Amino acid sequence: MTQTLTIRRPDDWHLHLRDGAMLTAVAPETARHFGRAIIMPNLVPPVVTGAQAAAYRDRIMAALPEGADFKPLMTLYLTEDTDPDDLAAAHASGLITAVKLYPAGATTNSNSGVRDFDKVRPVLERMAEVGCPLCVHGEVTAAEIDIFDREAVFIDTVLDPIRRATPGLRVVMEHITTKQGVDYARAGGADLGATITTHHLIINRNHILVGGIKPHYYCLPVAKREEHRLALREAATSGEDSFFLGTDSAPHTDALKEQACGCAGCFTATNTMSLLAHVFDEDGALDRLEGFASLNGPAFYGLPANKATLTLTREANPVTYPSKIDTADGPVTVFDPGFPVHWAVT
Numbered sequence: 001m002t003q004t005l006t007i008r009r010p011d012d013w014h015l016h017l018r019d020g021a022m023l024t025a026v027a028p029e030t031a032r033h034f035g036r037a038i039i040m041p042n043l044v045p046p047v048v049t050g051a052q053a054a055a056y057r058d059r060i061m062a063a064l065p066e067g068a069d070f071k072p073l074m075t076l077y078l079t080e081d082t083d084p085d086d087l088a089a090a091h092a093s094g095l096i097t098a099v100k101l102y103p104a105g106a107t108t109n110s111n112s113g114v115r116d117f118d119k120v121r122p123v124l125e126r127m128a129e130v131g132c133p134l135c136v137h138g139e140v141t142a143a144e145i146d147i148f149d150r151e152a153v154f155i156d157t158v159l160d161p162i163r164r165a166t167p168g169l170r171v172v173m174e175h176i177t178t179k180q181g182v183d184y185a186r187a188g189g190a191d192l193g194a195t196i197t198t199h200h201l202i203i204n205r206n207h208i209l210v211g212g213i214k215p216h217y218y219c220l221p222v223a224k225r226e227e228h229r230l231a232l233r234e235a236a237t238s239g240e241d242s243f244f245l246g247t248d249s250a251p252h253t254d255a256l257k258e259q260a261c262g263c264a265g266c267f268t269a270t271n272t273m274s275l276l277a278h279v280f281d282e283d284g285a286l287d288r289l290e291g292f293a294s295l296n297g298p299a300f301y302g303l304p305a306n307k308a309t310l311t312l313t314r315e316a317n318p319v320t321y322p323s324k325i326d327t328a329d330g331p332v333t334v335f336d337p338g339f340p341v342h343w344a345v346t
């Protein structure tokens with residue numbers, strides 16, 4: 001018996017589209033299935049002003065296939081020099097949907113990020129006032145903190161103090177990877193949301209390291225122990241409105257991933273919806289996939305759900321998708337879950 005599932009067209013609340021040749025190659029991958037995406041601003045140089053966000057949005061629109069049903073939701077990269085007036089104007093005009101906080105040095109292209117959180121306090125207060133959400137890469141960067149503990153330490157020492165000091169600030173904990181992240185998001189009330197990636201629902205840290213090092217499973221925050229993956233699965237499939245999809249699809253060329261010091265990022269734009277249907281099916285939660293991928297995110301951001309729909313079908317044979325996407329800069333490997341997937345987007 002063929003099983004089908006029709007949901008509202010999903011959105012991706014955390015996406016890297018890059019620029020130039022990479023943007024041209026990956027934008028269609030997301031636009032095929034997703035209605036909107038929160039576009040990460042960690043270009044080189046980063047998108048820090050309203051004018052830069054407008055120019056980047058135009059480059060994204062130009063990279064979309066003719067007739068694509070896709071809207072990029074732009075963000076600004078928060079720096080210690082961010083101008084609160086420029087930010088407020090960009091938000092009021094609808095140009096930007098959120099602002100992104102990277103602790104300096106936490107991840108790919110985060111050198112312009114925040115070192116001294118006190119310096120951005122006035123900007124955060126302004127954001128709370130105007131209702132502009134803050135998306136947070138939640139990892140401390142101190143060398144003495146173990147990389148597997150960086151998210152949990154960030155929650156206690158940075159995120160919780162920021163939220164207490166800035167009442168009314170709406171915060172999205174981006175790509176949570178730990179049980180502590182799940183628990184904190186769950187307890188946070190209506191002003192706190194959390195995105196969960198596709199790959200963190202599928203891999204734990206063993207997948208990166210057992211049997212040889214797998215550069216295409218390396219991302220930040222790095223995948224944690226199995227108990228954490230299970231906590232993320234439970235949260236994503238719970239139907240609770242705090243949790244929504246942010247793929248963190250983060251393309252790097254194979255040359256940059258497969259080297260002695262490889263880049264962090266998993267590229268999942270191409271097969272995310274098939275993988276999510278597999279995960280939700282496995283957990284007996286297919287009826288909650290729509291909430292996670294299509295409803296909870298818009299509700300948090302105060303936007304309507306998409307009107308269009310997406311239909312998934314469980315096929316007898318495993319679905320196929322390209323193992324790599326070609327770009328003018330070189331191939332980009334598509335995330336391989338390591339098991340056959342039978343859910344196809346039809």
Ligand SMILES: NC(=O)N[C@@H](CC(=O)O)C(=O)O
Pocket residue numbers: 016042107108109137218219220221248250251264265266
């Ligand atoms: N997730 C990643 O491993 N990499 C992202 C940056 C980020 O989201 O932290 C990237 O831009 O490549």
Ligand SMILES: [Zn+2]
Pocket residue numbers: 107137174175220221
């Ligand atoms: Zn990040």
Ligand SMILES: [Zn+2]
Pocket residue numbers: 014015016040248250
């Ligand atoms: Zn990211």
